[in-house]
Amino acid sequence: MVEGLARLLGAGAMFLRLGPRRYLRRRRSIQEIRGRRGATFANGVTTRLTSSGAQAWHRVHWRPITIVLAGETSDDVAAWARLAVPELHAHLLVSPSTAARLKGIEADDLTIAGTEDAPSFDLVEIRRWMLRKRRNHDLLLLDASQPLPDTGAVIEMQCAAYDYHHAGEVGCVTPSYRTADGIISGYDVDRAVGEIAPARTPSADYGQSAIPRYVLTAGYHGFFVRGRALDRVDAADRELVGLDLDRQVAHFIRRAWAGNIRTLCFSSTELPVSRTSLPQLFGEQRAWAMQRTVTNAEGETRVVFVLNATSVSGGIRAVFELANGLSERGFDVDIWSLQDHPTWFDLRVPVRTFYSYEDLLLALRSVDAIKVATWWETAEIVWLASVNHGLPAYLIQEFETWFYPDDEVARAAVVASYRREFASITEASYQVGELESVGVTPTLIPHGYDPTAFHVIPDATRRDDAILALGRSFFQKNFAMTARAWQSLGDERPTFLLFGGEPDILDDPRVEYSVRPTDAQVNALYNSAALFVQTSRHEGFCLPILEAMAAGCPVITTDSHGNRDFCVDGVNCVIVPQDDDVALADTITRLMRDPEERERLSANGLRTAADYTWPIVLDRVGAFYRQLTASAAQGAPHPSNDRS
Known part of the structure; x- marks a missing residue:
């Protein structure tokens, strides 16, 4: 009673x-x-x-x-x-x-x-x-x-x-x-x-x-x-x-x-x-x-990125870029994953492969390192592996409830993984706000692109009759909006250049699909198209937009949250409303007929992209991890959150 x-x-x-x-x-x-x-999830949370x-x-x-x-x-x-x-x-x-x-x-x-x-x-x-x-x-x-x-x-x-x-x-x-x-x-x-x-x-x-x-x-x-x-x-x-x-x-x-x-x-x-x-x-x-030790016997900061997979993904690619870049800056870096060393990326650090999360956890919990969760399911493993040795960090590339629009149990489990024991990093201001709403204050450090891979090709000729998009059916990308707007142009529709791993995504004689192209081939596409179109409902960051800007390709996009830090409507891109096929079709038509406006957007996009190259970003990431190493050795709080 x-x-x-x-x-x-x-x-x-x-x-x-x-x-x-x-x-x-x-x-x-x-x-x-x-x-x-x-x-019950793969990491044991049930x-x-x-x-x-x-x-x-x-x-x-x-x-x-x-x-x-x-x-x-x-x-x-x-x-x-x-x-x-x-x-x-x-x-x-x-x-x-x-x-x-x-x-x-x-x-x-x-x-x-x-x-x-x-x-x-x-x-x-x-x-x-x-x-x-x-x-x-x-x-x-x-x-x-x-x-x-x-x-x-x-x-x-x-x-x-x-x-x-x-x-x-x-x-x-x-x-x-x-x-x-x-x-x-x-x-x-x-x-x-x-x-x-x-x-x-x-x-x-x-x-x-x-x-x-x-x-x-x-x-x-x-x-x-x-x-x-x-x-x-x-x-x-x-x-x-x-x-x-x-x-x-x-x-x-x-x-x-x-x-x-x-x-x-x-x-x-x-x-x-x-x-x-x-x-x-x-x-x-x-x-x-x-107070934690996160260095090896030679005094180098050791960083272990924990991945669930090494397959083709923008988020996984970002982890590989971070791993390579930190290694080049004197960090002792390796990747622990449930999949083998990738064949699609030039990853220059070791990959340790495990059969299950449980096996990975048992091996990792005696390691002195900064252990970085890279996906919400890996957060539980990293947290448990850092109770007695090392320090848990969390690379939050997206507020991952977005992956579970119809599963409230999964969304609750995702949010429960965001904890104040982690040194959390995210790459976009939008995620900062989402994380702060659940009690976590992350450090903001944007992602970058590789300027040696994505750049203007001096002798390239842009096709005035072609637009470019990522041809992927994942619901967040909302490619269907781009396809509908393009098809609505009828006989006036330009050639549609697509790339990715789904060549059957759109059946039309004016579609040219490049299947799993290399970075050099993607850069060539950016340099050949009159426009790049990305109409995502949500993105953690949206690196393809920056890559297109770096290659001088004018961009049409939607407000997909993670792109707000570098996409300015009417300055370096054109932002159209979500699911407004008419507005998108009109914008494509207007820009295809206005080469001077495309040139202006291209020039401003190039200036934007210059601030987001991996060398610049990696210097900031390296500084953060060195500060984290010093504070852990002293038993002091994490370094102050960087909002610049």
Whole structure:
């Protein structure tokens, strides 16, 4: 009853804070993510551990639990205990005053703290006592002055401890806290400021608070420990003596991670709380969280880019350019991937290939390096691989919810991957805004193009009867808009030059398709067309536009967000509205008839492109990683975010 009342009060406060529409959207998203239509992703993140599934697991696989009710309770503890003891197969450790109120609880199910042969509310004493008396028990710590959780929440945490990770590396579980001000889904180490921060639901709510996430620290209320972890975590008594229970738990978590025993915030399990306390970084724990070595034996900064694939992709190409460029600037660089060394790009750094993310993680977690996630699924792997060695970075080339327009569970998992433990970098101002809306402040460093590959060919002749586009059917590229506008020109339509890997994308006698051309061949196309057209709905950056500008080809495009930093309508390109076929057709016709305007756009495009060459960009990237190396060695916060 008490827990239900707290739930209602918390929900009411959240309703007032969010308003009716945002509140209903949030509850629907949480229910969807917690429901049966969950998902398991390649990196191990899963939302398939549901409440009903946990109940079914518990009926077969339950383990006895020692529940510590630390301090004094003002709740109806007797009614709660009468439910909890039999359903959870629990033994209670309580204060003398609480014990006096537990009418109807058998003496064998109860230990009074501080009495003969019984521990006080101290993790050192509790652990010693459990190893002697309750070695086959799991442990749950509760602040008795807080609303006590229902048995279903405890069962969910126990199920998560045993069943969330297939290899059994989860040893500790902590819940989310439901407060009057919203949900706290565990705590982050915000390395940009060197402090712990609550993972509150930010202004942009994608349901990310319901995605389970590993954490480096926690408070003691609701802290669940498997009996196996209690046995095996190497936390010396002398390190815990004299600390309060919150600090003992934080130190225990740190020592658990040292043995690769994970702490999971099973954030879909929400405990109502009347107050929260913010864990602090202190002493050895602060040094562990903040001070890292990321250099090799020769003192060179080591950088490991983690990829899911090495196949043809603009984003993957950008990673390869960064890897080559950093290597040329004295960094020790390699790429770890689930695919082999590429054949389509001149990659001059080693590629280590792994069968699965799990194999990659096990190899990477002992490496001292800046480890760079390059796709949201690799973020979980990089984070886990950087708990004890190295530093996690995140190259966010796109706010990757855009890849899942019809999958809210995937979108929530994507947003949950953006964490303050990472040194995050993104290449466009639009992504900066998206990331800030979910509580992450990245460093802005744009991508670049290779000026030796994409440039004006002095003797090239432009065809006044030809336009050029990337012929790709991926929904974000919205090639269909370009095709419709071009076809609407009828007999007046110019020759349509296309390139890519889909030669059957448009069947028309005036289409000339170049299949998987080399950079030199693409540059020749840029130099031969009168116009380059790109009508994407969304882009993280849109490098082909810059390549076209560098080759002197006038550009028609749409506002695709990531191109806003370098596309200026009427100055270096023409921007037409999304899905406005008539406006695009009219613009093509107008520019094809106006060579002087095309020449003006070309000249301005060349000036724009000159600021985005890889040598310029790579100098900035190298400076950022060197600053990151220095701050990690000193245990200082990340370098300031560069918005220039």
